[in-house]
Amino acid sequence: MVQGRSARSTCSVRASVVRDCRLRPRAGYVEPSADVVVLTALPVEFRAVSRLLRDRMTLDHPQGTSFVKGTLPGLGGSLAVARIGPGNLTSAAVAERVREWLRPQALLFVGVAGGLKPEARLGDVVVSTKVYHLHPGKETPEGFRARPVPGAVSHRLEQKAGVALCSDSWREWVPEDVRATWQEGGPRVHFQPIAAGEVVLNSSVAPLRDQIEFHYSDALAIEMESAGAARVADLSEGLRILTLRGISDHADGDKGEADASGSQHRASAHAAAASAALACELLPETAGTGGLSLTAGSTAVIGEASAPEPDWVSALMAFEDMDRGDFRHSLLADMGRVLGLPRAFMATESAMARDHVREIVRRMNAYRDPPAARRALYSALEHARPDDGALEELGRLLP
Template identity: 70%
Template sequence: MGPSADVVILTALPVEFQAVLALLHDRSTLVHPEGTRCVAGTLPGASGTIAVARIGAGNLGAAALSERVRQWLNPQALLFVGVAGGLKPSVALGDVIVPTKVHHLHPGKEAPGGFRARPAPGAVSHRLEQAAGTALCTETWHTWVPDDVRETWKGAGPRVHFEPVIAGEVVLNSSDTPLRTQIMSNYEDSLAIEMESAGVARAAALSEGLQILTLRGISDHADPDKRSDDASGSQHRASAHAAAAAAALICELLPDTDGRADSRSSRAIGPATDTDKPSSTDTEWVNALMAFGDMSKADFRQALLSDMGQVLGLPHAFMAAELPMARDHVREIVRRMNDYRDPLAAHMAVYTALEFARPDDAALERLGRLVP
């Protein structure tokens, strides 16, 4: 029997992929014969297997890979989680949109009198949309948002909107263009614009029983401020909000009735990133690892995880979600070592990998004192 997953989550951008990956425990990598990769894992508070893939931007790729993962992993539900540009003042940066329908932007006819749209709305799963309505009707889903993101909130936190969206092969960063006018004329009910949901909806329409839903965090307002919004970290925050909403939805769909939620977590549900203060031992490990000068470099940390995987005999790198700040990533590495099925082996693996990579670094002696 081949691999399977109860829920598959597709993402377009690395920041979206990382936001979902940070929520999963017990991760492993699945590889399709044609090269498509998913990271599979578990979600505290939910039963079954969750798999997440990064597939790049665009409706065409989203349609093709939705069908691929349907045949490959046979999920009960397929979610697309990511960011979008808001089209109306009623939606704030960081808010989450659950589409009630998806308009495909480009179908139409260019006539002497101008462009005439030929709307091709994509349907979302009624079952998933209703489950999302239940899971997100209160602010309890906020507990899935990492603390570093919640600390940026200036008010009550993000809201959830159940409204149509529009999907096309274009990045819109102007409030005064013919395309903007066309959108507001033909698809006035759309609350946001993005680039993949039309493809996912089309794949669902052609598949027997594929249940799909999109969850999007608003990272900009599709206007000239998009670049500055992105530079402020808005995509990171919006991705974290969308991933948190997806996690709450999955727990609604696949409740862990057997009480198998990860007992190491301080909450019944919540992100894999610990919100409790690290123990003094964990802090010592983080400080000892950060003492290596190259640890501030993302490529060095990724090479370290690859070497740890080899030391442990894994078919992939040791899994620890990449985070924007070096110390946060190192803290995540330490947490994953503690959660590994053999924590002592994981601690020895990081020491062995650094002993090989930096044998003359004075920080190695400090790290060696922490190894049991």
């Protein structure tokens, strides 16, 4: 009896040693990680995201899933993107793999979707506020009775997306070749529920269409992956997910014609741009990269100190046209160029001009390099309103 216990004890110790050796990282090994992970289903979606990245490298999961990891211009941190193919089962498996392996602060599913309502125009972007899994339910003599499966959409990410996409500045992430194709003012952004099933819907009269309209009448788009990833988030601790989809067809029988027109390419580019804008709210900004001043003759000396925020707001509101939204948007775009950013300087828009200006000042003072942001603001205004008397008053705030 003693010998049996001793043998089992020896086996337990040996197994523990084997496990310890197998789990111990080799010298110089660095655990893979990514701050934001983007999953895509189709090659066109994967290309749209990966073309935005710089300093790219490949990460291969032990089970074979490949990720392209890189950085976004002007941002610190990292973003990794993978193409995993269609289907909720696949997205659930890979989402769990990502959660354990890369441990991101955000998991985004980015790609195309079919629009379910007329307001979802081709090229528009839909940000999920809910994710409906279409197929769970019960067939009865009275008809189908849906049994919705919980799927978590991160409130924090949805709110961050609201900030990132509240103005048209997110469109600056869309490549020029895609912007050249825009009609009717370019893509819009919708915050509404998304339905995810296991089939491609390409009919306006199919029973599935009736099922969606009856049980999920507020859904604006349909796709095939988000329910799997959302279910993983619902069952996990700390995994935040959000879906951003570009409308590539209307799920009405004309999908082939829409795809042939290049709609998937455009919709993918728009969804990728929206995800990059969201990443701007999640990742730290790098210091100014040496962008040139808009005017070579700037004479103001701008130091480290700064006047109180109310003084800045009053000085900025004294500029002619500061109450116009388009003027403020132009100002933010110029600030981005001065700072060497690939986009406009980000500041949440408000209905009231003074509130928007206050937010610009707040973001300027919270920027990674506040003196650089102040120089950018002054240069932008000096370029836009060189003869405005308010410029001299603004200069008095600067040491």
